[in-house]
């Protein structure tokens with residue numbers, strides 16, 4: 084399996100357009116040892132020809148133009164991108180679908196609840212179905228295993244399993260709609276299995292780690308895990324108000340119940356933090372937090388990384 088890490092930041096990217104926090108300010112000023120990042124986006128392929136996007140970032144058009152494997156090869160209209168797998172309805176995970184509206188056949192995998200939010204409540208996504216040979220919406224359920232198929236229903240070689248991570252829908256979904264949706268279809272984790280047997284776990288948002296999840300992650304060869312916030316009160320300290328990391332659906336990295344400690348026992352997977360918020364101090368590669376995650380055996384994802392399984 085080939086994995087293209089097109090974007091590694093949380094929503095807003097790094098730097099974020101309206102943010103003047105220490106990280107964003109010093110990156111713009113060129114006074115920090117760190118790298119800019121676009122909003123989280125992965126692309127995966129078993130054969131190097133048929134590609135699937137894991138979510139659809141607002142930065143998707145730029146990310147495709149930076150990545151030769153994802154660019155057209157034949158004729159006037161063409162794309163090696165066969166489909167998109169959505170893990171949540173968050174804006175930074177679905178907005179990029181609107182950049183894929185140019186009448187290209189695509190398969191979009193998501194839970195029935197996510198499909199209802201996008202197709203029934205948000206009419207802009209109707210642009211994905213202007214003609215019959217455009218987006219084929221394919222329902223997936225937590226706990227289900229299925230092959231990733233191209234729009235012509237041919238097997239790509241990648242097997243997929245999704246599992247429910249949390250019951251929280253985005254703030255733009257009305258309370259009335261939330262009440263009618265399945266609670267276990269809000270936020271999914273993904274386990275992909277290549278024809279080689281290699282297993283990739285992708286979890287850009289995880290509020291808590293329980294023992295069931297730990298067991299599942301130990302079966303992965305590569306873990307791309309929620310690295311959004313360093314500490315639970317990170318945004319409150321920087322902005323003077325706001326929500327905790329956990330209230331926003333992200334387990335912090337540091338602290339007694341943070342992900343570094345909770346996942347310290349994992350032996351099998353290579354461990355990489357993704358979806359890193361611009362306020363996270365580990366983005367400063369000279370700082371103690373960056374050193375601490377490296378000493379614990381973790382890497383901090385960067386745009387443009389290419390991984391193989």
Ligand SMILES: [Zn+2]
Pocket residue numbers: 098099102103104105106107108361362
């Ligand atoms: Zn910032």
